Each structure stands twice: as structure tokens, then as C-alpha cells.
Amino acid sequence: MPVCSYFDNLEPDNPDAEIWRFIRFEFFEDLMANEELHFTRADLFQDEHEGIPPDNYIRHVMGLRRYDPKDEMTLNHQLGSLAQHREAFYILCWQFFREETVEMWEKFAKFGVAIRSTYAKLKACLDGMLDTTHLGVMRYGEQRLYQTGRVNVLQFINTKREQYGAEQEVRAIVWRADPFDGGNRHFDLNNVPHPRPLPENKRHHWVQDFKRRRIDLKGLLTGVVVSPFADEDTLAKAQQWSKVGQPEYEVRPSILAIG
Secondary structure, three states, rough: OEOOOOOOOOOOOOOOEEEEEOOOOOHHHHHHHEEEEEEHHHHHHOOOOOOOOOOHHHHHOOOOOOOOOOHHHHHHHHHHHHHHHHHHEEEEEEEEEEOOOOHHHHHHHHOOOEEEHHHHHHHHHHHOOOEEEEEEEOOOHHHHHHHHOOOOOOHOOEEEEEHHHOOOOEEEEEOOOOOOHHHHHHEEOOOOOOOOOOOOOOOOOOOOEEEEEEEHHHHHHOOEEOOOOOHHHHHHHHHHHHHOOOOOOOEOOOOOOOO
């Protein structure tokens, strides 16, 4: 199924732009052994606001008044609904490559690797999936939301706060909605809405934390870079994996490696 676009989908001017994915070494080995990409459910990311717009944006779009009890309940209902809608989206994060930084290595793959590819190659891999998939460039800052004035889950998932701007993220997304979800897990026993699903209202066991999707690994990878904090044994293992089941590609240490 071809990658789907949406109304605010942002893509790079150059489809052959280089992208990197920073991963722990055990995840790299899993990728090489199983040739599967690993997508994480949107609500499981470290940022608790993942896929959720600021409160003031919902107030602005819907004309809600702060401190008005009825409007605050409406706000909580909208946020709680969006928090459940985002659970249908499974995300794989990449970065537009500009230069290596210590910060990216420390945050995402201190003793791991970065796998290299291009935007076009990743899109070609997603095109072959049976799922509904999306691919696009992350937007940063709230201002873009106010320009559109919409309440749209995909737009929120592809917009992050300014403090994440240095990551220059590219997102691959698999959409798999829960067919048994009534969308009411944010209501308590008194029928009062909350801004997030309540712990006692369990999601259906069918909903998984992750999705794994088999891809054409040969068509995706263009190289592997080993963390500057990793040891020589990690580099040797990465080089050995590159020879298993596919043409060899460049495996090299980070340019930030000392010595």
C-alpha cells in the first residue's frame, strides 16, 4: 500500500536527503537478524505530550473559556479523546543528517550505532507494507497549529514543541486502530472526563506496545556508524553483521571517536 499523505504533510525538497536512526546495539542486532523495523506506540514515548496539543490551542480552536467549569470539562474530554486516538499510531523516528553531535549519541545510542539511509529509500520500504503508513518531516513550535486551526491527530503527532527542534526528526508511522475501543476510557464512574485515559479503564489486550514490520533491508541501509563511546568489540561486531545475508556496506566509527 503506498504511503498516505495528509493535509499538512511536510516532505524534504530533496528526496535523497540522508537520514540516520540512532539505536542501541541490541536493537541493531535484532534489525540485522530479523530484517524488521520496530514501531513504538505514540503514547509510550518519553514526551508525555506526544501527539497532544497545548491546552490553550484547544481553547482557541473551540472557543473555550478558562476556569469555566463546563468549558474545562469540554477541554478534558477533547484531550482525553486525543490521548486515546494517538494510541492507534506506531512511530519510527529518524533524523535528517547534518552533522554528528555528542548530544544525539548520548541521548539515543551512547554505546550503539546509527543506521544510515535516505528519505526516498525509507519511503520505498513503507510503500511495500499492507498497513496504512505515513512519512513526513516533523514541525516544531505551536505557531503552525494556529495557522491551520484544526483538531487533527496526525498533525499533532507530526508537530512537537520548540525544545525538540535540534533533533530534526523524520517520522515513519503505521496506523493500526483498536477495533474494540469505544473511546471512553477517560471517563470516571461519575461520567466526568479526564485529560488522559484512566488507569482502571484498561485498553483491550489486542493493542500492542510495538509493531514489527518486515522490510527490504538491502534496499534500506546505506551504512552504519558506531558510537564514539562504543568499544572496538562493538565496531567489530557491527562490521561482521554487515556481511550477513546482503552486500557489504560501509561500517565505520563515528568521526567524534577519540584517537
